[in-house]
Amino acid sequence: MSKILAVDLGGTKIAVAMVVDNQIITRKQVPTPTTSKQMTMVLSELLMPFINEAEAVAVASTGIINNGILTALNPNNLGGLDHFPIQSTIENITQLPTMVINDAQAAAWTEFQLLDNSISNMAFITISTGVGAGLVIDKSLQIGKTGLSGHAGHMLADPNGPNCGCGRKGCVEAIASGTAIGVAGQAFWGSECTGQMVYQHFLAGNLDAKTIINHSAKTIANLIADLTISLDLETVVLGGSVGLAEQYLQQVQHYLQQHPTAYQTNIKLAHSGADAGLLGAANLYCKNFKS
Ligand SMILES: [Zn+2]
Structure with missing residues (x-):
């Protein structure tokens, strides 16, 4: 059994979900804050209620994720979040192992599982x-x-x-x-x-x-x-x-x-619509770090 706390960090909204054996159980969504200080606070509020049930955090994020830090080819898309240390921020909040990948990569992985x-x-x-x-x-x-x-x-x-x-x-x-x-x-x-x-x-x-x-x-x-x-x-x-x-x-x-x-x-x-990033990140964590 896997219990992954999945996060989808987009340009306009952040979604958080408990993903148990590749199924979304609970899901919450809020607008994406525009500064790194607000982002840390919002992540803390969103993640804290789940940390006792989760074994790890898997994040699908907009932008380029290099060594756990968020950047973008087009920094206009990130506003005040360019160079935000997303992985270490979430590790500090949750004290859980944390994986971060690009959201289109995560969604591609979800859609690939649904193909022949x-x-x-x-x-x-x-x-x-x-x-x-x-x-x-x-x-x-x-x-x-x-x-x-x-x-x-x-x-x-x-x-x-x-x-x-x-x-x-x-x-x-x-x-x-x-x-x-x-x-x-x-x-x-x-x-x-x-x-x-x-x-x-x-x-x-x-x-x-x-x-x-x-x-x-x-x-x-x-x-x-x-x-x-x-x-x-x-x-x-x-x-x-x-x-x-x-x-x-x-x-x-x-x-x-x-x-x-x-x-x-x-x-x-x-096929997977708005949940593609959440499901892909959780599935990749299990594939890469669990078996
Ligand atoms: Zn371009």
Whole structure:
């Protein structure tokens, strides 16, 4: 039996759950604080009620996790939490063994468990505030020496594209993310325009919104084609608020079908939704440290 206290630290919310034998038992969620001092207090309040029942803490976090410290290619996504020592902070609060990995990597691991057993190579791509990815190659989750594996949202999509928060120009994230969709929509619907508003216009048949959403979907299709040809992917799983939005998968499939056959792969929607990070982190802890 395993009793893991799982934490999902996202850009907008922190979720905490007791995961017993890969099943979520209790779950709590609060908004993500914006300073490291508040973060330590909030983590303490969230984790303390569970520490007597848990044997370990497994964290799926936004950003890059290197030696237990949180950073990001795009520090704008982290606000005041850049360089937050997440692992040691949680170890100090709970006095429990603690593992921290990137949230897209954790979600990729969860989605991989749900695929057909014959599949060895897959990518999970989340299109939401940013664009993240996790890779499983030869049935093994790729984390990398510095935690960077799978940051495919910062691969080059258009050398003349918009500036990306990572400092590069024309990354996938700067064109395809929900944030980028909102920014593109500001030319038509004003400075308050969000990705969600553009998407509603798209679903209502607006042609300007269609151009923006198609550009995002085409960029993701190009990314899938590049990953497929370099990693021999058998399946790609799409997640995130944009990735799971009505008609988005069909748009991506439409553009991917225009590539030569070798670049094409099977695309599916994520199954585990908001719990993918929590379940993936807990499962990886058990796999790596228990047996
Ligand atoms: Zn970038």
